[in-house]
Amino acid sequence: MGKRKWSSLEVILLVLFLLMTIVAITMIILFVTGEPGVISDERPDEFVPQCPNIPLTERVDCYPDAGASMLRCEERGCCWSPLNERNVPWCFFPTNHGYTVQSVHSTNSYELHAELERMVSPSMFGGDIQQLTLHAEMQTSNRLHFKIFDAKSKRFEVPHEHIPTVKSDYTSPISDTLEITNNPFGLTVRRKENKKILFDTTMAPLVFADQYIQLSARLPSHNIYGLGEHVHQRFRHDTNWRTWPIFTRDAFPNGGTHNLYGHYPFFLCLEDESGKSFGVFLLNSNAMEVTLQPAPAVTYRTIGGILDFYIMFGDTPEQVVQEFVELIGRPVIPAYWSLGFQLSRWNYGNLTEVKATVERNRAVDLPYDIQYTDIDYMEDKKDFTYDKVKFRELPQFADYLHEKGQRYILILDPAIATSKRVGDTPYDSYDRGTAKGAWVFESDGKTPIVGEVWPGETVFPDYTSQNCIDWWVDEYERFYQEIKHDALWIDMNEVANFQKGSVKGCVDNKLNYPPYTPKIIDEVMYSKTLCMDAKQAWGDHYDVHSLYGYSMVLASEKALERVFGSNRTLLLTRSSFPGVGKYSGHWLGDNGANWNDIKWAIPGMLEFGLFGVPYIGADICGFFDDSSEELCRRWMQVGAFYPFSRNHNAEGYRPQDPAFYGADSVLVRSSRHYLRIRYTLLPYLYTLFYKAHTTGETVVRPLMHEFYSDSATWDVDRQFLWGKYLLITPVLDPGVENVRAYIPDAVWYNYETMERIRDRKVFVEMYLPADKLGLHIRGGAILPTQKPEVTTTYSRRNPMGLIVALDDNNQAAGELFWDDGDTRGTVENGNHIHYQFSFDNGRLKLQVTKAGYKDPNNLEFDNITIMGVPDPPLSISVTHIPTEGGSGTTTVLPNSTYYHDGAKQVLFLYDLSLTLGESYTIEWDMINEDLQRFDCYPEENADETKCKARGCLWKESTITGAPWCYYPSDYGYAVTTPEITNSGITLDITRNMKYKSSGRPGSPDVNNLRVQIRYHTSNMLQFKIWDPANERFEVPVPLSVPTTPETDENKRLYKVSFTENPFGIQVIRKSTGTKIWDSAVPGFTFSDMFIQVSTRLSSKFVYGFGETEHPTYKHDLNYHTWGMFSKDQPPGYKLNCYGVHPFYMGLEDTADAHGVLLLNSNAMDVTFQPTPALTYRTLGGILDFYMVLGPTPEMVVQEYTALIGRPVLPAYWSLGFQLCRYGYANDSEIAELYSDMTAAGIPYDVQYADIDYMDRQLNFVLDPEFKDLPNLVDRMRGEGMRFIFILDPAISGNETSYPAFDNGKKADVFIKWPSDHPDEIVWGKVWPDFPNVTVNEDLDWDTQVQIYRAYTAFPDFFRTQTAIWWLEEIREFYKQMKFDGLWIDMNEPASFVHGTVGGNCLGNPLLENPPYMPPLESKHMGLNHKTLCMNSEQILSNGKKVKHYDVHNLYGWSHTKPTYDALLEVTGKRGIIVTRSTYPTSGKWAGHWLGDNYASWDQLYKSIIGMMEFSLFGIPYTGADICGFFNPAEYQMCLRWMQLGAFYPFSRNHNGKGNPRQDPVAWDANFAKASRDVLNIRYTLLPYLYLLMFEAHTKGNTVVRPVLHEFVKDKATWDIYKQFLWGPALLITPALDPNVTAVEGYLPDARWYDYHTAKNVGVRATTITMNTPLDHINLHVRGGYILPWQKPENSTFYSRKNPLGLIVALSDSGSAQGSFFWDDGEGIDTVGRNQYLLTSFVAEGKKLSSQVVHNGLNPTDYLNLGVVKVWGAGNVTVTAATLTDSSGLAHLLPVKHNTTTEVRSVLKCLFFFIVVLCFKHV
DSSP states (O other): OOOOOOOHHHHHHHHHHHHHHHHHHHHHHHHHHOOOOOOOSSOOTTOOOOOOOOOGGGOOBSOOSSOOOHHHHHHTTOEEOOOSOSSSOSEEOOTTOSEEEEEEEEEETTEEEEEEEEOSOOOSSSOBOSEEEEEEEEEETTEEEEEEEOTTSOOOOOOOSSGGGOOOOOOSOGGGTEEEEETTEEEEEEOTTTOOEEEEGGGSOOEEETTEEEEEEEOSOSOEEEEESSOOSSSBOOOSSEEEEEOOOOOOOSSSSOOOSOOEEEEEEEOSTTOOEEEEEEOOOSOEEEEEETTTEEEEEESSSOEEEEEEEESSHHHHHHHHHHHHOOOOOOOGGGGSOEEEESOOSSHHHHHHHHHHHHHTTOOOOEEEEOGGGSSTTOTTOOOTTTTTTHHHHHHHHHTTTOEEEEEEOSOEEOSOBGGGBOOHHHHHHHHHTOBOBOTTSSSBOOEEETTEEEEOBOTTSHHHHHHHHHHHHHHHHHSOOSEEEEOSTTTOOSSSBSTTOOOSSTTTSOSOOOSOGGGOTTTTSBOTTOEETTEEHHHHGGGHHHHHHHHHHHHHHHHHTTBOOOEEESSOOTTGGGTOEEEOOSOBSSHHHHHHHHHHHHHHHHTTOOSEEOEETOSBSOOOHHHHHHHHHHHTTSSSOEEEEOTTSOOOSGGGGOTTSHHHHHHHHHHHHHHHTHHHHHHHHHHHHHHOOOSEEOHHHHOTTOGGGGGOOSSEEETTTEEEEOOOSTTOSEEEEEEOSSOEEETTTOOBOSOOSEEEEEEOOTTOOEEEEETTEEEEEEOOOSSHHHHTTSOEEEEEEOOTTSEEEEEEEESOSSBTTTTTTTOSEEEEEEEETTEEEEEEEEEOOOOTTOOEEEEEEEEOOOSOOSEEEEEEEOTTOSOOEEEEOOGGGEEEETTTTEEEEOOOOEETTSEEEEEEEOOOGGGGOOBSOOSSSOOHHHHHHTTOEEOOOSSTTOOSEEOOTTOSEEEEEEEEETTEEEEEEEEOTTSOOOSOTTOOBOOEEEEEEEEEETTEEEEEEEOSSSOOOOOOOOOOOOSSOOOOGGGOSEEEEEEETTEEEEEEETTTOOEEEEOOSTTOEEBSSOEEEEEEOSSSEEEEEEEEBOSSSBOOOSSEEEEEOOOSOOOOBTOEEEEEEEEEEEEOTTSOEEEEEEOOOSSEEEEEETTTEEEEEESSSOEEEEEEOOSSHHHHHHHHHHHHOOOOOOOGGGGSOEEEETTOOSHHHHHHHHHHHHHHTOOOOEEEEOGGGBGGGOTTOBOGGGTTHHHHHHHHHHTTOEEEEEEOSOEEOOOSSOHHHHHHHHTTOBOBOOTTSOSOBOOBOOSOBOTTOOOOTTSOHHHHHHHHBOOEEOBOTTSHHHHHHHHHHHHHHHHHSOOSEEEEOSTTTOOSSSBSTTSOOOSOHHHHSOSSOOSOTTGGGOTTTTSBOTTOEEEOTTSOEEEHHHHGGGHHHHHHHHHHHHHHHHHSSOOOEEESSOOTTGGGTOEEEOOSOBSSTHHHHHHHHHHHHHHHTTOOSEEOEETOSBSOOOHHHHHHHHHHHTTSSSOEEEEOTTSOOOSTTSSOHHHHHHHHHHHHHHHHTHHHHHHHHHHHHHHOOOSEEOHHHHOTTOGGGGGOOSOEEETTTEEEEOOOSTTOSEEEEEEOSSOEEETTTOOBOOOOSEEEEEEOOTTOOEEEEETTEEEEEEOOOSSHHHHTTSOEEEEEEOOTTSOEEEEEEEOOSSOTTTTTTTOOEEEEEEEETTEEEEEEEEEOOOGGGOOOEEEEEEETOOSSOEEEEEEEETTSOEEEEOEEEETTTTEEEEOOBOGGGEEEEEEEEO
């Protein structure tokens, strides 16, 4: 064969292939090695920008400099897309600019390092740095630090004085907060608790060149505050493409966007109404600009240094500030005198004029502490000199001021003249500085740079140089010896220079002319300052320019320390940097006398509060220009509330000190008035500075910081607060007397009139005439005060006082810090007094927490004013509490020492003489009439006319929630004919006809009623009120009431009496005299469709009522109303849910307990009020109350369940773990889940199928996708598993052939209209679909219901034939599909239409929208919202016809028993029923889950509350959907919920359709292991849980038990709802919050053993911190109890075969007791048939004895006794144990004894022959 020749085409293709191969290999090598090759500053020819399709708001400017064009943009490798507006960048970044991550590594979980490499792309300004390093660390749980720098070449970093000293507290893994995106590099900062993205730099590339660094970040909201120093005309930033340069500059604050004196790259962002906020601080001192854009996003452009970011997280804005100032240095406490008013001006001309100014202001009695002199006091404006002609007596001036208690402050500038002094004498300060080398040098580092400032040609001190600092301190000390003064004011330190750079100009280099200049004033770096290449000790002036003022502050602080020693003095600086607040205050610069600048001062002060400089203010009346009288008057008013309160103006303008305007001018009177208020409140202001110094709180505070949940406050910056409590509303416009002001959501009192204002959470027009400013105190405040004087020197000698302003709850709090006002370090060395003040319940406490200072003036609290006291006190007493302890002495105040102003509701206390530094309690007794009111108009929109139409009284109240419309005292009924017997009382009562109808048309009053009170037992009574003339609906729920009453009064725990007019019933506990029911209050109403009755309560501790999600177990009695009407409503605050339980348990102050049931099934509500009292309102029926007397909480439940029926005993297997989800696609998914769970070895007993197993959601019809489900169920059941199916009540009526409907219609089981309407079914719509439709789930819900959902009929389960039909349908279903239990849902009953299809409810429309509507969810839609028409007819088993209106709440109850009976009949086993809708007695047949909850952290603790409430309701088999039903679950939350849910009696993980799986094997191996471990504990303790269920079934005990049930004498347990007990002996303390590794838990007064270690924890009756790593739940076993246990297995089918063990947890006395119940686990009524074993155990001394109480157990169910663990057995070794059987024969048993844990274990003994187990010690 010859050689084949290649064609030319083939040769070309081969060459191309080889070339492509070479390129591909090269690219692979580059990718693997990460080497991009050499990158130049030129644009790579092959670079193609990848331009993203993003919103315009997210474009980041790639051409921030001038001259952008398409060509220039594309040369930078950026994207060009011009628009019709210039704000939005036309040239913006592509996605292939920036850096990529080459490697990431970390040494621990709190920090990480990454290496970055620049992507191949064109350069913006050249000098790009190719390799960068990222270092990030989570320094504390609230502070993230990350910096990006060049690890190969040192770059300038800010040498901050404080930040390096701040310690880290590594507690939060960095992965919870920071994520890195690799290509291109980006950082995402999240809030760890909710994963919300806060700072996301992935929106644009990082640019990092030698002289240009850019970073952008997307932000979560537009609520951005901070960045400075500028004039921001509003506090909240405008994010519409605003760019703010930051670079210190001597410039006028005239409202432009230019840079000013300080350098603050810090902003705070409020995320949303939750208050959660964060702060971002870039520690970089180079010239920069910050752009805010409407994404919202921020872009930083800085021209040097590094990126050194700190991100602070807070739950509130205030917390963010606290975090920031902790980082940079908390503020100094200024000297007390520096909080006084201050006067200054530039160029008084001479000292005579200064003194004249002082004298004229003294003459008008103006409070006034400090006088300044500006540079005019100097000789030729030279530092450290004074003019010996014009200011000849300046050395004596300080003494002149001190004589009257005033202070003197003078100014120094940094620039030092080079010229000689007057007379050609040497200027020694300059000469000494030159000798020291103290100056900033030119670029050669040798020649002092020369400029020009006020004295002419000058040099500039380099305060970063130690030589300069030494010179400065020395010069200042010398000068002080010559001119005495009290503090120092430093100016011109940006640094200012009247020449551009220097007298020589500046050379052309990259420092003076960088590639990019931020948008600073003049856009020349050295304009009005020094050349950027000048040299300082810290570096090039280019880098340290903005630190000049900061370094001058540090040097001046050392000078002040040298001169003033231990005295605090004051430092005031113009130029500043984060951290100066630690030493200095600041004023807002050289403003103008105009109305803009008075406004803009408030945002400026608020910003410096953020920046950690709380000693802040503006030049009052303006610096430049003449100030009009009006402007100056208004400015003096608001300036009286600047922390730094100084009136200052410039040379050449009219004087503007107050007295200049005339001694009797409105300005002087107004200024004096508000300055006296300032001086009165100085103790409060001084305390705010103490809080700033110790915690970082702000002093001047934005409203937003306190009322962040109110979005109206986010923009408020024409008002401000002092701390939390004082609201200042100034007039800021000319010719105005009405100001639009915001009143936040709180109680507020007018400071001057002391009256409470009505307005809250609203804008008002506030009338502020010429002499007035708005000043309001917030309710809840206690403000310390002092009688004012003209100086603080004198005012500090005056008596002190308190202003108490009560809040909605009649409470208040405050504090006081007091020291000598002048000495340094009084906080740190304890030389101070600190008070905590509190007011509650008529008691004012003045509690000293620190008494380290004795004031030389022997100060006393003299007068106390309490605002918001509506009624005069009966008496007032003062108790002095000795510091050293012991009983106090009490004095009753004479009437002459107090006065109550009833009109203003203010109480004044006089001449108290309470010594400062001592503790006191002031108490008074009063009746608050407002709290005795009972609401006559609970509907919305009450007004006086409507109120009086009902015959009620109208009077406004200052108590939030208290009714303004209330019943007169005789409103109600009166007794006409009483009949009293030894078994009860019968009364006829008649309505007081003095009053009109109760005012609800369509609901006529019933004028004559009958009352019957029956003494059923010694601990139970009933009182029933009804209309004897007309039959009314009564609840057909049978109760277990004795046939004969308790007629022996001596046996009864209660005594009953009644009042005749108005009628009321009192029930009194005989043993204590406590009234536990007292309905002798006005307002009893009984009309056809509205019944109301109120009762006073015995205490404020009330539990129960449901079913509604309650945020606490104990009810809040502050005017809360809870509606009750069964509804398909997921749990939520104040939302009525699935069941109705009108039962509560009340705790009395004596620790006795009682329970009350209102047997009424109509829609109702209950209102709590702080009287304390309770009001019931129901829409029909009668009043039928049952009361049980306990007296313990557990006995209350026992007695209640004796009345309503004991709970069902669930099958043993139903105590195992259960899995379900709505959304299984087919039976294969269930099979796979079962397989995975089995493989993971996770205990698991029950699998569910939700409605997805049904064909089109039809009951009893299997979906084809689940055709193999019967076989799967059979297989699983054959392997020991159990299966439960769901059944809803609604039956489709749109099928051609559907036996369930056909049979039901034939049997007439469906709810219809009443007979006076067509004989038709009341059709609804629920889950079943029409035949032959494909559901488009993308449509909105209502549309889906309309076009896809079939008509459904609702079985009337009251009817006997319905129960028969239901049984037969279930029987037929069981033939095709086996099951072990049934889950019934949607039985409120729920419907997806309102009332009926079409919405036309026939009959009386008042049934759907009654005259009174309780506060139900969607009440505006009527009672038929999401359910049936109320006029629908149902028929009771006795044939009586009733309206659905009356029995709606009983639908789920009526559904439950027929289902339970059918389950038992069909399966022949006990099984379990789980129902959603419940009513009292439902627990006899079923358990309950807490409904369709949400996957959120709050649902964990709320599930505990729900379980404890259902324990009260007699339904112990309860639990919540573990990990939540709605919304995706989060890993940590789901794991914590698995731990908690392992201790739900009904323990089921269940989630909703469309959400990811959340079962234990859906996560990872760690999750599965943690789930397995905690479920193994559950399965170990199932014998104990089963015993508790038996005791609930037989005795009515609770299973999930509130801690207070066992420890009711300990009132600390009355509020516990985040811990619970299993029975009496197992305490569960779960982790309920994100990211916690420890929980606070209360250990009541008993011996407790840690379940995991068996060790006695050794503490009791105290709250302790319990370690809670992610795989751990805290469990404690109570000493004195014996718990049965078994070795766990994968299901109860296997675990029940294991030997029985015992945990014997010995008490302090070495004893314990317990029981064990056992049966076959699933037989029907094994207890009633006596087919069970019950054994009791007692441990005492060295013996454990057992006693068989009952044994009817089948021998096949016998157990052996395995291991007995004795906890607390002591540390003396046990060597032997002997078992003595029933025949007396002794058996020696093996023993293990751990003397460390004090646990001994006895192994392997036969259970039934045990009589006594004995132990022998060494």
